[in-house]
Amino acid sequence: MIVLYILLVLTAFIALILAKKILQLKKGKKLADAEVAGMKISKLSSPGTVKSLSILPLVDYYSDNADLKTEPGVSYLISADNTNILLDVGFNKKKEHPSPLLHNMKTLGILPSDLDMIFFSHPHLDHVGGMAEQKEKTFSLSQGSVSLPNLPVYSPVMLSASRWNPGPETKVIKDPTIIKDGIVSIGVIPRYLFLMGHTLENSLAVNVAGKGIVLIIGCGHQTIERIIERTQALFDEPIYAIIGGLHYPVNGGRIMIGPLNIQRIVGSDKPPWVSIRESDVKSAIAAIKTVSPKIIALSPHDSSDWCINQFKQAFGNAYVDVNVGQKIVI
Secondary structure (H helix, E strand, O other): OHHHHHHHHHHHHHHHHHHHHHHHHHHHHHHHHHHHHOOOOOOOOOOOOEOOEEEEEEEOOOOOOOOOOOOOOOEEEEEEOOEEEEEOOOOOOOOOOOOHHHHHHHHOOOOHHHOOEEEOOOOOHHHHOOHHHHHHOEEOOOOOOOOOOOOOEEEOOOOEEOOOOOOOOEEEOOOOEEEEOOEEEOOOOOEEEOOOEEEOOOEEEEEEOOOEEEEEEOOOOOOHHHHHHHHHHHOOOOEEEEEEOOOOOOOOOOOEEOOEEHHHHHOOOOOOOOOOOHHHHHHHHHHHHOOOOOEEEEOOOOOOHHHHHHHHHHHHHHEOOOOOOOOEEO
16 A cells, blocks of 8 residues: 555656646747747848858767767867867766867867867757756866867857866857858747757858858757748858758657657657657758758767658758768868
């Protein structure tokens, strides 16, 4: 009887928490949608251009090079003409020093002093350097001392440099912003996620002369449909490439707790019994096809092999694998 009573109390407690989360989700989603609807986005009159662009994955889930470390996090070195941008700083799940990011940078011959700026897509643990950083609203390139130059840091929310890499100060940018000629933050697109709550995410748009807009995305919590809509509202130029995470851990995930695909729950604005489905992947593919990008490269850090195969079949020769150490040249 005692065991049964404990089980009943535990079940009731879980049900109460779930009911509370569902109510929060409904309210949060309504507010986020209203926030998006109320945003006034104007065309950028002179965004500028860059002549050359490359994206080098420094942290992601796969690599063809056994000397490089992989993990379910993201960090890309974006080289636009003579400007080197570090987009996000990875996960460092094992709290290592050197972190996978630092290890891979050293292996690839990249120094922290080579960086001109850091751009954060959003403040989740797999992009800011770990769970502690997410909780403390900081960012860490590693769990040991890293000397960073006094470079600008851009983020959709305030993120302080941690004790491991002190110095840089963060500038919060929420509106579409020309960071440098041809390099643009498309501005935050809010979304309320079931476990993560109100989430603000930026993406970078680089305007490559003679080609068009290259979108570089952290996780795509905004949804690719809204990212495309925002980009078309800002630019006259066509979307030439879409590169990065879109968060489709369907039929498999990169972060599992036992049999539970936690990424599928975390990255959704739906209840856990609905979450992210195959139909969402098909809708994303259909939306991307409307702009006919010449390059599409999906990050495996938050999308399953099943999803990647769907993209490969849909986009054929336009599809490019995202592998750590494998530069994507535009």
